Amino acid sequence: MSGHSTYQPQNAFMKWMERRLPIAGLIHSSFVAYPTPRNLNYWWTFGGILTFLLGMQIVTGIILVMHYTPHADMAFNSVEHIMRDVNYGWLLRYLHSNGASMFFVAVYIHMFRGMYYGSYKEPREVLWILGVILYLLMMATGFLGYTLPWGQMSFWGATVITNFFSAIPVVGESVVTWLWGGYSVGNPTLQRFFSLHYLLPFVIVGLVVLHVWALHVVGQNNPTGIEPKSAKDTVPFTPYATVKDAFFMMCFCVVFAWFVFYMPNYLGHADNYIPANPAVTPLHIVPEWYYLPFYAILRAIPNKLMGVVALGGSIVILAFLPWLDTSKVRSANYRPLFRQFFWIFVLVCLGLGWLGAKPAEGGYVIAARILTIYYFAHFIIILPLLGWIEKTKPLPNSISESILKEGLPAGGSGPAPTVSKH
Amino acid sequence: MACCVDGLDDTNEGRKPVTTTSAEPTRRDFLYIATASVGAVGVAAALVPLIAAMNPDASTIAAGAPIEVDLGPIAEGQVIKVFWRGKPIFVSHRTKKEIEEARSVNLASLPDPQPDDKRVKEGKPQWQVLIGICTHLGCIPIAHSGQYNGYFCPCHGSVYDTSGRIRSGPAPTNLPLPPYEFVSDSKIRIG
Numbered sequence: 100m101s102g103h104s105t106y107q108p109q110n111a112f113m114k115w116m117e118r119r120l121p122i123a124g125l126i127h128s129s130f131v132a133y134p135t136p137r138n139l140n141y142w143w144t145f146g147g148i149l150t151f152l153l154g155m156q157i158v159t160g161i162i163l164v165m166h167y168t169p170h171a172d173m174a175f176n177s178v179e180h181i182m183r184d185v186n187y188g189w190l191l192r193y194l195h196s197n198g199a200s201m202f203f204v205a206v207y208i209h210m211f212r213g214m215y216y217g218s219y220k221e222p223r224e225v226l227w228i229l230g231v232i233l234y235l236l237m238m239a240t241g242f243l244g245y246t247l248p249w250g251q252m253s254f255w256g257a258t259v260i261t262n263f264f265s266a267i268p269v270v271g272e273s274v275v276t277w278l279w280g281g282y283s284v285g286n287p288t289l290q291r292f293f294s295l296h297y298l299l300p301f302v303i304v305g306l307v308v309l310h311v312w313a314l315h316v317v318g319q320n321n322p323t324g325i326e327p328k329s330a331k332d333t334v335p336f337t338p339y340a341t342v343k344d345a346f347f348m349m350c351f352c353v354v355f356a357w358f359v360f361y362m363p364n365y366l367g368h369a370d371n372y373i374p375a376n377p378a379v380t381p382l383h384i385v386p387e388w389y390y391l392p393f394y395a396i397l398r399a400i401p402n403k404l405m406g407v408v409a410l411g412g413s414i415v416i417l418a419f420l421p422w423l424d425t426s427k428v429r430s431a432n433y434r435p436l437f438r439q440f441f442w443i444f445v446l447v448c449l450g451l452g453w454l455g456a457k458p459a460e461g462g463y464v465i466a467a468r469i470l471t472i473y474y475f476a477h478f479i480i481i482l483p484l485l486g487w488i489e490k491t492k493p494l495p496n497s498i499s500e501s502i503l504k505e506g507l508p509a510g511g512s513g514p515a516p517t518v519s520k521h
Numbered sequence: 522m523a524c525c526v527d528g529l530d531d532t533n534e535g536r537k538p539v540t541t542t543s544a545e546p547t548r549r550d551f552l553y554i555a556t557a558s559v560g561a562v563g564v565a566a567a568l569v570p571l572i573a574a575m576n577p578d579a580s581t582i583a584a585g586a587p588i589e590v591d592l593g594p595i596a597e598g599q600v601i602k603v604f605w606r607g608k609p610i611f612v613s614h615r616t617k618k619e620i621e622e623a624r625s626v627n628l629a630s631l632p633d634p635q636p637d638d639k640r641v642k643e644g645k646p647q648w649q650v651l652i653g654i655c656t657h658l659g660c661i662p663i664a665h666s667g668q669y670n671g672y673f674c675p676c677h678g679s680v681y682d683t684s685g686r687i688r689s690g691p692a693p694t695n696l697p698l699p700p701y702e703f704v705s706d707s708k709i710r711i712g
Contacts, residue, residue, distance in 0.1 A: 255660065259676065262659035277572070281581045283607030291575065378602060378609060380660040382675045398677055403657055403693045459678045 105132050129315055134333035135340045136321035138502050142216075143319070145209040147344035148351050152202045153307065157300050159195040163188075167247065169293035171286035174249035175374045193363040199241050200366045201355045203389035206234060214420070215441055217429030218320040224421040226313040229306060231418045236303050238414075241387065243296035249289060250371035251381050257292070258284045259384065266407040283377065323501045324429025325494055332498035383458065391455030392448050396474065398459045399467035409471065416478050423478050425486025433492040437485050444477045587712030589704065592648065600664040602653060605711045609653040609661050610699055611672075612709070615683060620646050622670070623684035633695045637684040640695070642703060650701050650709065651685040657692040672696065 106127035108114040117124055166185050168177035181188035210230070213219055219227035246257045261278050265271040280287030318326070327333045334340075358365065366388055370381045386394050393410050400406040416423075431438040451470050457463040495501035577585075585606040592612070595601055600613040615623075623637040641649050653672075655662050660676035667673030668689070669682035679690030686695040701711040 255676075259658040259660065262657075265659070277576050279577075280575055281577050281607060282585055285581075285607050287578065287581060377604070377607060378661070380675060384660065384676045398691070401691050403691055406691060 129311075129336075130341070131335065131337040133315065133336040134318075134327065134330075135336050136319055136327055136498055137332060137334045137339070138321050138323065138498050139319065139340065139343070140322055141343070141347050142208070142212040143321075143340075144344045144347040145205050145212065146314075148205045148348050149202065149209060150307065151348055152198055152205060153300065153303060156195060156198050156202065157304075159191045159198065160297070160300065163191055163195055164297065169247070169290050171249060171289050171375070174247060174289060178248045190359070193359045196367065197355065197358045197363060199244065200358070200387075200389065201351075202237065203241070205351070206237060207389075210234070210417075211445060213320075214444075215431045215438075216320055216322060217324050217424065217426075217431070219421045220324075220424065220429050221421070222317045223313075223320065226310065226317060227421055228418050229310045229313055231414070233303060233306050233310060234417075235414060236299055236306065238390065240296060240299040240303065241389065243292045243299070245387055246289065246292045247296060248371060249375045251373040251375060251379075252368045252371040252384070254284060254375035254377065255380055255384050256386055257288060260386075261288075263407045263410070266404045268404070285377075320429060321498060322430060322432060323495060323498055324433070325498065328497045329499075385456055388452070388456075391453075392451035393455070395451040395455035395467045396471045398455070399464065399471040409475075413471075413474060416475070420478065420482075424482045426489060426491070427486070428491045428494065433494055434485070434489060435492065436489045440477065440481050440485065444474075447473050447477070585712070587710050589708055589710050592707045592709065597647070603711070605699060608699075610711055611649075611651045611653040611664060611685075611696075613649040613651070613664070613683075615647050615649055619670070619683040623682060623686075626682065626684075626686075632687050633693070635684075635686060635695055640684050640686075640698060645703065648709075649685065650699060650711065651696040652699050653696070655679055655692055656687065656694045656696065657690070662696070 106117070106121075106124040108117045108123065113123060116122075163181060166177065166181045166188060168174055178192070181192050183189075185191075213227065213230070242256070242260055246253045261275055261284065264278060265275045267274060276282065278288070279285065280291060321327075368385065385391070393413055396413050397406045397410040400409050426434060426437065428434055431441055447470050451467065451474065454463055454467045454470065459467075588603065588605050590603055590610075590612055592614070595612060595614045597614050598616045598619075600611050603610050603612060613619075620637070626637075628634045628636060638646065653661050655674040655676065657674065657677050657679050660674050662672035662674040662679070662681060664672055667680040669680060671683040671688075672681040672685060673679075674681075674690065674692065677691050679692035680688045681692075681696055682688050684695075687693070699711050701709050704710050
């Protein structure tokens with residue numbers, strides 16, 4: 100996949116540069132000449148969308164920080180100041196807050212795509228694990244950012260989430276005091292959360308570089324789940340993948356803009372427009388929508404420590420997916436049983452998300468328990484067993500054979516640099 | 522070239538070998554270990570201020586000094602909320618019925634068994650002082666509510682009785698008691 104760069108510097112300056120810092124050659128071989136499977140569908144465009152959203156969050160965030168005050172007495176009003184006084188402040192803030200939601204929409208699609216097409220399987224385990232770490236960092240960053248407006252949901256969300264650490268035996272209370280920088284969530288907490296919320300996106304950028312590097316070492320998976328065998332199976336990244344990514348990114352941005360301009364508060368909570376009040380807990384406290392499935396798992400378990408362990412476990416287990424799925428066939432297109440269980444799993448995740456927004460009582464708790472058990476069973480029982488009992492469909496000989504159904508003499512042995520032989 | 526060097530080495534018996542094996546520790550081994558040890562101590566020493574700076578600062582600790590609460594205005598059956606160290610403290614003036622309910626419970630049936638008289642000061646069963654933070658994930662329970670007419674946490678449904686003991690729900694322990702004492706019959710100092 101990597102190989103030597105075919106980049107030819109065009110002018111004297113680029114020739115001079117290439118001998119000293121071959122960055123243009125690196126970009127050329129990674130994003131222009133890079134061979135990408137010719138059968139990628141639109142589900143493969145979300146990596147590019149995520150990169151775009153990360154950049155947008157950083158740019159809007161940097162400008163928002165110029166007007167925001169990270170102090171418990173002033174944070175709430177400074178956010179209102181952004182909304183009312185700052186030129187286009189309303190737009191920047193809505194882009195940033197809805198951008199976080201869109202970020203999670205895109206990452207969930209990206210992850211489910213990886214699960215459907217078996218993108219985590221050998222040799223893409225490290226690529227997948229880097230993705231899980233990125234997802235964890237995103238969750239942390241989103242949570243820290245949600246605290247900053249210092250509304251009621253900010254304050255009580257911060258209280259509930261930091262209290263997860265009080266479940267640690269013996270040292271739990273000291274750890275929580277250390278995290279808060281006080282005896283309760285207060286100004287020191289807000290200031291450190293602001294510091295970390297500014298830091299983590301750049302850590303994410305660093306890990307994205309590793310993620311893309313790992314991707315370019317092992318190459319992209321594709322809907323057939325079989326590796327490209329000849330030049331006929333791939334097309335150059337530019338223009339083919341570039342234009343496809345860019346086109347779908349614009350479609351995604353239409354949805355994004357629809358939220359920003361027509362329903363900017365739909366994904367938030369009205370309670371967060373009430374300034375933080377340490378004396379009153381909102382009657383119905385809910386996290387942001389993207390944490391709801393995990394929140395449902397936390398509440399499903401009637402024991403504090405085990406609830407927190409299950410919540411953590413439900414995310415950590417994703418890192419072990421490459422070894423829990425025992426099937427040699429990657430793509431669900433050729434795994435009839437797995438495909439059904441995959442969609443059941445998607446429904447279970449959506450169900451947990453719905454339950455996470457409901458009060459923790461009666462039938463909701465029972466349903467959350469059943470779905471929590473299924474969530475873990477999917478990874479621990481169903482995936483390992485399917486590899487043994489499932490009868491998979493025959494795989495095509497090559498990517499080009501799978502799309503050129505007329506049955507061209509596809510793949511074959513030798514490399515086929517030109518197709519002008521016919 | 523290579524062959525000549527090899528030949529040279531072969532004929533040079535008695536010369537010191539370029540690298541030593543495990544037999545004798547060299548000055549370089551000593552330097553490695555000494556440098557690594559000093560470096561490790563340096564890293565550990567640097568961690569102390571970095572970690573300590575995230576713990577509560579002097580002003581936060583000073584603001585956590587004890588407070589006094591006048592019990593006079595609290596009517597029977599009323600629960601008031603005061604703040605100490607940013608934590609809500611419930612001061613409950615319990616009725617006879619509430620005390621009765623708290624004392625008639627079969628202790629063995631409680632998740633965190635504790636008799637009611639251990640949760641109030643001796644001779645003052647009507648005054649109960651609790652840290653009003655749910656022991657599950659830190660929300661503030663609502664007084665005079667829930668199945669046992671004690672406290673109910675709206676976040677995740679933990680139910681406490683009139684003694685602040687956990688009766689059902691995900692909270693693992695009873696509502697804790699803050700350190701406090703009676704300065705006079707109608708005044709307490711919390712902290």
